[in-house]
Structures are given as C-alpha cells and as structure tokens.
Amino acid sequence: MIGGSISRWTMTYFAAALTWLLAALALMVAGIGHPAADLAAPDTLVLVHVVCIGWLSVAMCGALFQFVPVLVAQPLFGERWVLPALVLLTAGLVSLLAGFMALGARLPSAPWLLPLGALLLVAGFGLVVVDLGLTAWRRPTGPARFVLVGLASLCATAAFGAVFAFALAGWAGRMGDAVLARGIPLHAIVGLGGWLTLTAMGVSYRLLSMFMLAPDVEDRKSRLTLAAGALAVAATVGGGAIAIGLELGLNIVLSIAALFGLACAALYGRDIAAIFRTRKRRHLELNMRMAMLSFASLAATGLMGTALVSTRTLPLHLGAFAFLAAFGWLSGLVLAKLYKIVAFLTWLETYGPVMGRAPTPRVQDLVAESRATKWFAIYYVSVWMGTLALLAAEPGAFRIAAAAMMIGVVGIVHEIIRIRRLEDVASTLRLPAGAVAPHLLFAKT
C-alpha cells in the first residue's frame, strides 16, 4: 500500500453527500426551516444538520480519505473502517433528524432518538478521526497539520452536540442544561470554523499548488495561518467552557475568537494569493475559477461579519451570515473541487492501468467545462441572491434563490455523473484494450 492509491469509497461518500445537499435544497425551496422558522426551531435544526453533517462533513470525509494519504505520502491507517464510518454517520444523521422532527411535533414524541443519533454520529466521526488522525500523524507537516486541528475541532463539535442531544432528552442533568442553554454558538463556530473551514484550507493549499504548478506555501507562513485558526478554536472551546461553567457572559470570548478568525482568514487570503501569483500554469481551469468565487465569498463573509458586529445587528442577521459561509465559501469550494477530483480519480482509475500501453485521453477530455460553467454561475449568483434575500428578510425571494441553487446543483451533479460514466470522452479513446469502465459509486481498484 502506498499513499497515492485510489480510495475505494470516496465516490460513495461524494454520492451520499450530494444526495443530502439536494435534500437540503428541497427543504429550503419548500420553505422548511429558517428563514420561515426561527433559528433555533426544530425545522431549522433539521436543515442545518442536513447541510453541515450530511452534505459538508460527509463530502469532506470522502475527500480526506483520498487526500490525507497523499498529503503525508503514507497509506491510510485503516482502509476497512471507511465504509462502516459512512454507515454509522448516515444512520446517526437520520436518527438525529427524526429526533428534531419529533421535537417539532412532526413525528410522535421519542426522546431517545436524539441521544441515539448522537451516539451513532460520535461512533462514525470517531472512526473517521482515529483513521485520518493516525494517518496524518505519521508525517504531520504543512497541510496535514490543518487536518489534525480540523479533526480536533470535529471532536469538540461532536462533544457539544452529544451533550445537547442528551440535554434535550432530559438526560444530562443541570450542567447539561446549562451547556444547552448557552453553548450553541460554540458548537456552530467550532463546527463551521474549526472542522470544516480549517480542513478545507489545509487541503486547498496542496490541491491548488498541485493543480496550478506553484511551489508549496512556505511552512512558516501556513503555520502562522493555522496558529490564528487554532487560537480561534481554542478561545471558543476553552473560553466558552469556562464562561459557561462560571456563568459569565460569552461576548468577550466570542470577540477574541472573531479577531483570531479574521486574522486566520486574512492570512489564508495572503497564502492563496501567493499560490496564484507564483503559479507556472497560466490558464486556469474551471474548478480554479470557481474556487476563486468561493474565496471571494469567504472574504465577503468576513466583511459582513465585521459590519454586522459593528452595527450590533449580528444576532438579527446570523442566518444570512451562516448561509453565506456554508453555501458561498464551503459548499462552493467543495462543489468546485469535487468537479476536479472526480474527473482526476476517474481518469486515474480507468486509464492508469493502461497508460503507456495504449493511447489514453487527458483528464480534461473527461469534462465539458463550457457546459458546466453555466451551472456553477447559476449556483453562485443564486447563493449571493439568497444571502441578500435573508438580509432583507424576504422569505419568498429566498425560496426563489434556493430553487435557482437547486437548478445549478442538479446541473453540476449531472456533469459529475457524465464524468464518471466517461460520456464526454471521444468514443475512439473511451475504453482502450485493458481498461475497465468505472462504477458510478465506488472505485474498483
């Protein structure tokens, strides 16, 4: 086993994640959850967890199972844990969502559903954290350090979530109730900011420099970026826990975390700009051009957060802020990179074994960028429209934006399926002697 082997179940993770994304968009189009409902309403909790666990976390795990071994040039610690982890995560999420629906009286009351979901999710994420953590630990340099901090943040997020689930079932005692009453912002910040954002940053350093032929970002610089991010997470978790324990206000803790978070985003912007500046490959592929829109969304999220805090309107517009972070920055980046990763892995799986023995297509022959561009454009424009609709408190306009996002995502998913089925490869090159067509949902090698 070598670090560059193809991960068997990454496509399965991607398929599951995209299914959850479509489910989340369907909920938004149907007007279920925020902004029609309150931010803390059970329907909003359903929507938020479909997005953050079903879509973003599952997609991120699938990508990490492929790329952490590449980052550290070592084989994955436990290949056979990968599929059981996905089964546990899916079962846990379904149970958690059913628990939220029972809270909102959409299902008969069943207080055990939330703790059951939490336990299954902790077990699933536990397998992911141990497997990826032990792999990254073998050579913890550069981007792999971001993954390690991201995984630690995932543990903290899951721990908060599990306490909430037990508290909602009435099984967590007074301390659990206190954590539930005040800890929700901490859970959200560590999940979106620590786990998803820091991990996406780490992986993007390597993917960007690899695909654009740029030198790696200097260790010294990326370490500073990570330090700012890690301090933001540590301030949130440590400071937050102390504040809750001593029954103090959270404002100071959150302000400190926000300052570190802004510094981290700014330093990341500097690092990414350096990769773009020093790249040897002048022509930018679609996934890079689209990734730039998600970097712009990250910058916009930072500016918006600063503006909302300085006008003291953050609590009013928290939904818009989180929406832009989740869909403009994280989902946009994941969709853009999925498009490239699926094409590359499909190419490697299908043509790697016959390369040099028969004529094979290039990676770019598997994609039809001009067709895909419009779906990405529809997606990003509708995300920004949706953010404006949320800021303007226009639920009707938001549903229209969500419907447009759905159209964009369906188009992108359709393109990804075409890539997997080699439908855009010229028929003379599609399957040279000895090559085997890939399966849609997993890698055969």
Added chain:
Amino acid sequence: MADYLDVDARPILRAGGEPFSAIMAAVGRLQEGQGLRLYAPFKPVPLFTVMADKGFAHSASELGGGEWEVLFTPVGAKPETTPIAASNSPFAAWPEPVVELDNRDLDPPEPMVRILAAAEKLGPGETLSSLLRREPVFLFPQLEKRGFRWLGGFRPDGATYELTVRAPS
C-alpha cells in the same frame, strides 16, 4: 555502548550515485565489534537482508522528511562469506538511464503519462530518470503494479525531485 562508523548515503543518492559500494567499503573497514550508522533518504529495506547475512542486526528510525537513520550492530561473530555479487544484490549498481526526461514544467498529470509511456519501452533491467516538481505520489502505485522499482528524492534545494525507475529484469 557500541561504537559506530557513520556513512551518509544521502548526498551519493542525490547526486545520482550508487551507495552500495560505499556502504560495503565501510563495512570492510569496521573494527571488530564496531557497528555502522547509515543515513539514507528512504528506508533501505533491501539492505537489511544483506547486512543480516553479514551478521548485523538493524534498528531503523525515521528522521522526518522521509529520511532514515539505521544502526547496524554486529551480533556475535561475523560469518565469513564470499562477497555478495553486486549484480544479485538489491542495491547493485543500476545501469545508466537510457531515457532522461525533464518533466518539471508539464501540467499534471502529464509527467506521469510520459514516465509510464517511457517506462513501458525499457528493456529488462534498464532505467529511466526524470526530473519533477513534486513527489509523484499517484505514479508509485502504477509503477508497483507493473513490477517496476524506483528511487527518488528531492535535491537539496527542495524544488526538484529526481526519480529513477528500473524495469523488472
């Protein structure tokens, strides 16, 4: 506390040289009871068997960045054997490359395509060399499946990766 003679194979390999003869020469210079401390840019697994045949136990530790320090400690009396024929040893001198590729400025994954295409044309035991920008992690599984062996490492500047691939003989 055993006394060790130091051999650093890293500069030899970086310069494209063959460290086996230098290591064996050092083994020949060892005093009775003296061990050998080897630094290498990879874990020199094939050497372990060779040294075990000569009566040395090994303990390998990773230094970071893929580099290794290996201590070969004599165990008991050295069995007197005929020198191992260089051509049969896994560290035997590889022949000069018949193809030299400079793939540094190609878009990925073009370097991999070219290396595999050139590798398929090698005769038994022949080698090719290639300069690259980064460690070709996705190439290694393909080489392994086809029975090729390879040696690779970054030059001291860290900007160029030198890879040598040898066809199965």
